[in-house]
Amino acid sequence: MTQTEVAALVREKGIRYFMVSFVEMNGISRAKLVPAETLEDIASDGVGFAGFAAGDLGQGPHDPDIMAIPDFSSLHVLPWQREIAWVASNLYVNGRPWPYCPRTILTKMLKKVNDRGYRLMVGMEPEFFLVRRENGGIVPFDPLDSSAKPCYNQQALSRNLDFVTRLVGIMNELGWGVYQCDHEDANSQFEVNWQYSEALNQSDRLTLAKFLIRSLAEQQGLTATFMPKPFKNLTGNGCHYHMSLWDAEGGTNLLLDRSDSHGLSKHAYWFLGGLLKHARALAAITSPTVNSYKRLVSRPTTSGATWAPVYITYGGNNRTVMIRVPAPGRIEKRTVDGAANPYLAVTAILAAGLDGIENQIEPGPRFDENTYTYTVEELQGRGIKVLPANLNEALDELEADEVLGEALGSDYISLYLQVKRREWDEYHNTVSDWEVERYLTAG
Template identity: 50%
Template sequence: MSQSLSAIARDRNIRYFMISFTDLFGVQRAKLVPAESIDAIASSGAGFAGFAAWLDQTPADPDILAFPDVDQLFQLPWQPDVAWLPADLYTPDGNAVDQTPRLVLKRVLAKAEEIGLRIKTGVECEYFLLSASGETISDGRDRQSKPCYDQQALMRRYDVIREICDAMLTLGWGPYQNDHEDANGQFEMNWTYSDALVTSDRHAFFKYMVKSIAEKHGLRATFMPKPFAHLTGNGCHMHLSAWDPEGKENLFYDPNGMLGLSDVGYQFIGGVLHSAEALCAITNPSVNSYKRINAPVTTSGATWSPNTISYSGNNRTHMIRIPDAGRFELRLADGSANPYLLAAAVIAAGLDGIANKRDPGPRCDNNNYTEPLPVGTVKQLPAYLLDALRKFESDTILSEALGAAFSTAYPKLKRQAWNEYSAHISSWELDTTLDC
């Protein structure tokens, strides 16, 4: 960026900058900096107490410094006097805070570049629009058992959807469609794929943007994996392809390959399948995540989420789908996934697949909801977060690729969250065991 941030502020009438980082649990933390101070703060870093966020630090540790990526500036379309800047974390003596999710992704992408691969991704972020209290779906007339693509329900939320889509148009993301999803009150908005770090920054900003615009309209948006037991949950489907360093040739594309996918593409899929159980600790990072995968049938007739570690062609009942030549879709992740860790972990698993030429095995074309594969044919997904964390802790592929600092900090904090959940006495437990 040739201009200073203060000069950009003058040109664009920006009064404040949010220097923002995403912690290990996907929570966005920010300092609001007036334009008059932005150049100094961007140069020296915005100070944060690491223990106050979900990072593996103590109150005795020195401040961490957030240095904004000045080439990734997002001027808020709904509040244009404010701009958002994603940031990376460093110690006061200039060392990277290696557990920082955005830096974890950068390291994985650097490893891809070393072998001549430029990874591109796209994400499909599903969310619910709820009442301001978050207790009910915001549209009382949205009651169909099969509400997916419901035209009336979509247009009753036109003001919110239009404002979000208009914002993406203003930002230059190339949004191309918006729809009502499979659950009552649920929506999805699609924008054009890009380089993995660009998509992850946009993914992080998208979640902030959707929540902010929903609040502006007196509503509450949630990406929670399974807010309602009887409805389809919020997935975060990821599309991946690998390109040459210039981004001109799709190395996953082979017109002679099965379903138009190259050997490299299948090896990448093989790596994702091989590490899938450990991967779940990242793609499905919350206790609630495991109420979405392996879930019973919803009122719509299908959960649209996977239950086995398997892949297929254009078949949405498996963990991986190959909908088109030259790319694949991972249907495993949910709305609570950290935008940076999601990409980092999936790419790391795929790179291992390429390095070891992992065979994904035979394609599964069955309807996995009504005609499940025989027991033992493929592995099941973990049933609980604790199961996924144990797989992650015993896995060497992801831990080595994501780095020792992250691979120690992340499961440590996630186990704390699991223990907090385990200590909670639910109303179900009281209803079923109080009279024992």
């Protein structure tokens, strides 16, 4: 969308403000509200931020301003506040692209992919809880939603139709093509699915979707959380990525081969091979928090399953494997969780998949059984590895992975490891209630 087209839209829609937004390392959105009259200035010069104050962006308090330059192709008028238009931006410092900007990192990777004749299409499926705060903690907000197996519960869904239908209506007004929304496997947990699109557009959508879902929840006095594992006994929040790789013009799905039993081409199997090879390092990006690894366990929840694969496997329509093939020409990575920064996650996934294609990495035999009925030792005997058990272990794998390091940039990887190791250290040095209860009078 050109500046002239944006100006025309401002007049047509009565837009009074732009919400110029970007995300930092942890996927947290930052923004400034600027009057629409400043369009010419922000289009050329951007909006200034003190980078050190805006999260982990590779700046100290002494550094020059970070300038967020809007990408108006991402513009959405907010249907619940129509005088405001949200727009994603890329970060610059002293007129140059800032290498610590997650959206810029993905943009750079997508250009490289496009130059090689590829185009990645992605569909993201966020899961979230609606909770209320109680006695210093959180509880599922709906006290009647207490079933041990609440997934797809019609009665629980019907009690929340006001929230769900408003959410779907807004997303469809934005042109996202929502095709389903359901009550998920945990109490007061939901999932919304919209149409797939090009990788950058889909990452922008997920970023805006989180803002939208949280805003609607707050209007009801609730908190919407995408935290990977907010309750120890309930299923966690995943964000499954459905992916297909097309030619640069978008006319041919290069992962599709209908003569194959899975409907996958050689490119698809090689892409899979790359994801499996780099799976342990990818975990540090797609499961990026201490809490993420409390979701990635085989121990069953109240409903009977975690739905979060821990074994580095692929198979057909099998939700216990790390990579599912739900339909011909499409793969689903099931270990991405609600805390993942979509721009970084897609960058890392693409790097791993392309490594698989370029080096023709075979993924090995598919796994069609229930992985949770096997022990780690039994699966290792079949050549199947397990994902890292915690964030620290995943960071060690990421540090040693040259392919992902090159894709994200050596400077960015250094900052990422520094920030995430500090997060691990803070967690490791925190004394929890569990420890006090277990050890206070022991010995």
